Amino acid sequence: MHFETALPLQSGASIRDYHLAYETYGHLNADKSNAVLICHALNASHHVAGVYADQAKSEGWWNNMIGPGKPVDTDRFFVIGVNNLGSCFGSTGPMHLHPDTGQVYGADFPVMTVEDWVNAQARLLDALGIAQLAAVMGGSLGGMQALSWTLQHPERVRHAVVVASAPNLTAENIAFNEVARRAIVTDPDFHEGHFYQHGVIPKRGLRIARMIGHITYLSDDVMNEKFGRQLREAVTGNDTGYRYSTQDVEFQIESYLRYQGDKFSEYFDANTYLLITRALDYFDPARQHGGDLSAALARASCKFLLVSFTTDWRFSPARSREVVKALLDNRRDVSYAEIDAPHGHDAFLLDDARYMNVVRSYFARIHTEISAEIAAGAAA
């Protein structure tokens, strides 16, 4: 969808003449009361569910969660996936042309915040004629957007589902983002963000960024279980099987990380990486309330489901509990599930029966609420 009018941004800048890529699943009911907005995290898009008819391996990134008969049931709900501004999967981003200059944005793409994304999403809902969401839902950075919706547009959200998220980043979280950004920015192929004109891509930096990311997505336990100290290929002729090399791949975990880094560097935009990690760093609704999260969340009026995973050390259960506590301080209706899962932060994307059942039950409740209101409306 094209938007001509300028969107004012938190930084004071604005963006105009932009596109938002979005997909919808299921049908909007006559009351327009069954819409669910899905917000994505770093490496994802509007393609949240289903497959493209003509493309192999084109499952949406939350296809296990969303679809007909799935926890977020598209036979009941009208689900909207939207790609955020600054991303590299369809919506306007750094690789597109700046309308003022006719040049590729590159590093001149405006800095986006979670709040800006939410406002852009709200405009999309306006265009779709949806006044209020049955639910807004997201994991990780997507969960931050869901939480922000409840503060920026409290009257437009009935339920917020915030999975594996946090009310802000810790110093350690910011530190990992910063190392990844430095790897990209100091790659000689970055050219201060204007690498498109030079016909190069800062792949070295992107690879390092992705490798760091992957380490923080997985738990120590799951890494030990999946890779442990296994060698990629033991050599013969000595007692250890080591090839004794500082640069060759020796352990399986190295091979895995290199592969993930290589793959990512083939398709992800370097400026997008900077923008999205910065949006993560900046998100901090308590900031303008002197760090008082309870005061910040007083604006929220919807009902909440929060989910965290025990082995997630990137956004630990303690961070979700901070949100739960702040909402309870405001006497909000909050459900909270702490799932005992081994997979670390990645667990929010994986199949876990307890996790899936929690979300399924919660959306069944939302469906019951909506159906009751429709029935009451018909009777009146």
Added chain:
Amino acid sequence: MHFETALPLQSGASIRDYHLAYETYGHLNADKSNAVLICHALNASHHVAGVYADQAKSEGWWNNMIGPGKPVDTDRFFVIGVNNLGSCFGSTGPMHLHPDTGQVYGADFPVMTVEDWVNAQARLLDALGIAQLAAVMGGSLGGMQALSWTLQHPERVRHAVVVASAPNLTAENIAFNEVARRAIVTDPDFHEGHFYQHGVIPKRGLRIARMIGHITYLSDDVMNEKFGRQLREAVTGNDTGYRYSTQDVEFQIESYLRYQGDKFSEYFDANTYLLITRALDYFDPARQHGGDLSAALARASCKFLLVSFTTDWRFSPARSREVVKALLDNRRDVSYAEIDAPHGHDAFLLDDARYMNVVRSYFARIHTEISAEIAAGAAA
């Protein structure tokens, strides 16, 4: 000290005509029974204690631990600090000349293991006329060397003090090492390890490596306490104080990491970084015993003190407890202290009254043992 004879290495290669830089503190007693060898970790040297007369800020890296009247009391013990082969602080390393070719070693410097370092240290002790150590001591990678001493030369060690260490690296540990190595190796200034000839230094890679290292040395808690979400310099004119930039320093933690990375890249050798992290990866005494650490440690005959720190997530207390258990399985004399300290892995280098007292008491015990033997020898 110069060593002409080739030292056979675990890889099958060997190194000859090499130097070991070392320092000693205190006096070797007549029985030669009061020697304590200190093994260093990644970014340290033979200069473990004291200051150089003509140099400001030249404190040894373990100066709080070692010296007259300190926990490792140089009025009682003859302390030896030695710089490992492949390092960049005085002993022969990748920046020195290969005796066969007359060219700088660079990437051709042989891969070193913990076992190789221990054997090189043993030769140094031979040259110093020390048959048996009162104690071998080290933290982190230094602790691995101390542990390895008890297996390679069990008869030459009376006590081993293993601080903040582990019996091997986990997949996550290896993963962090690998990302750091990739950052260095893919820096265009690395030139496959032969950057010396090109008159350049792969500083970009070294900076990233050091930044990653620093994150893993600190606990999440201490990072939050020291830096939290503090901005380096809040701007005026908006509600948040953010400057809204993807590349400028915004948070204090970023400023700290960049500073640490810059400083490190000025003095640390890139090939040394690869060599030392690989030695960490390779250390795994249980490997040749089918992963059975108890079987591996059966060779050790000395007494042990192990120390770990609660917030150390790089080498967690659980890893030290594995060693303790394996030693107890072999009915060895083991003392173990788990120190409740907030500083993460770095705690092993910091002043903590309980930690210092544990080490002090342990060395007092060693001193009592030695003194009793000397008295018994004199009486006989």
